Amino acid sequence: MSAAPRQTDSAKPLTTKQQRAAERERKLAEFKKREAKAKRNRRIGIIAGVVAAVAVIGVLIASIVLAPKPASYSAGGSGAEIEGVETFDNPAGHVQGAVDYEQTPPAGGEHNPAWLNCGVYTEPVPNENAVHSLEHGAIWVTYDPELPAADLDALKAKLPSTYVVLSPFEGLPSPVVLSGWNVQLQLDEADDPRVSEFFEEYWKSDLVPEPGALCTGGVDAPGKA
Numbered sequence: 001m002s003a004a005p006r007q008t009d010s011a012k013p014l015t016t017k018q019q020r021a022a023e024r025e026r027k028l029a030e031f032k033k034r035e036a037k038a039k040r041n042r043r044i045g046i047i048a049g050v051v052a053a054v055a056v057i058g059v060l061i062a063s064i065v066l067a068p069k070p071a072s073y074s075a076g077g078s079g080a081e082i083e084g085v086e087t088f089d090n091p092a093g094h095v096q097g098a099v100d101y102e103q104t105p106p107a108g109g110e111h112n113p114a115w116l117n118c119g120v121y122t123e124p125v126p127n128e129n130a131v132h133s134l135e136h137g138a139i140w141v142t143y144d145p146e147l148p149a150a151d152l153d154a155l156k157a158k159l160p161s162t163y164v165v166l167s168p169f170e171g172l173p174s175p176v177v178l179s180g181w182n183v184q185l186q187l188d189e190a191d192d193p194r195v196s197e198f199f200e201e202y203w204k205s206d207l208v209p210e211p212g213a214l215c216t217g218g219v220d221a222p223g224k225a
Contacts, residue, residue: 071158073199082197088182092135092209099128105142105169105177106131107184118215120156121167123223130165136213137204140179142169143190147176151190158195163204163215167223181208 014022090108101109106127115132116125130140141159143152145168155176159166169177174186178195180202185194205211 071160071196071199073160073196073203080197080201082185082194082201084187084194085183085185085198088184090182094132095128099131101127101131103179103184104171104173105140105179106134107179108134108182111135115213115215115218116165117218117220117224118163118165119220120225121165121221121223122225123167123221124169125165125167125221125223129219129221130167133165133215133218134179134181135209136163136215137181137208137211138163138165138215139199139203140164141166142172142177142179144168144172144175145170147190151175155190155195158191158199160199160203164199167221180205 088103088107090102091110093110094113095110096112099110109131111131112126112128114129115136116129118133118138134140141155141164143155156166174188176187176190178185178187178198183202185198187194
């Protein structure tokens with residue numbers, strides 16, 4: 001009979017020291033695996049954050065570049081005649097309470113001591129405060145509340161950034177009316193080229209009772225955008 005095979009060293013059970021060493025190796029391998037995964041996740045997070053930041057910056061830049069810029073006009077006018085402009089001889093003066101104006105909307109006359117802050121309003125504004133703004137050289141742009149949104153946007157694109165009040169007005173004689181101090185123009189179309197002509201002639205006019213007076217620091221009306 002042949003002798004039984006000898007038991008090799010590899011088949012011997014591990015000693016306690018060897019078991020501990022093997023456990024340390026296993027834990028170290030798991031730790032390195034977790035670290036590598038975490039590193040990948042951090043890298044992905046950083047890349048995603050950078051991409052998101054670039055996208056946000058791109059949107060901001062696009063909004064600035066593509067945003068419509070306010071129209072630019074020269075103050076004072078040149079005395080040019082504009083077809084359809086009506087002129088009046090309304091007095092100036094400060095009063096308290098409601099005023100019965102000759103024009104609709106008002107184009108001058110006695111008014112409240114507090115002027116209306118210039119800007120865009122989505123609700124009707126007090127006549128007496130708006131007229132005071134006209135006295136300072138502002139233009140009051142009123143429109144029928146039923147004016148289509150596209151027409152309103154076209155109208156806004158023609159407005160300067162200051163010394164203008166835009167507001168809806170019930171009972172207008174035409175869809176759009178431009179009013180300066182003692183001057184007024186009724187328009188059927190918001191994109192009428194005479195909008196720009198009116199501003200060139202009457203915006204910040206030297207012929208108003210208080211030229212150069214502020215169009216800020218007064219009072220706001222409801223609906224100011």
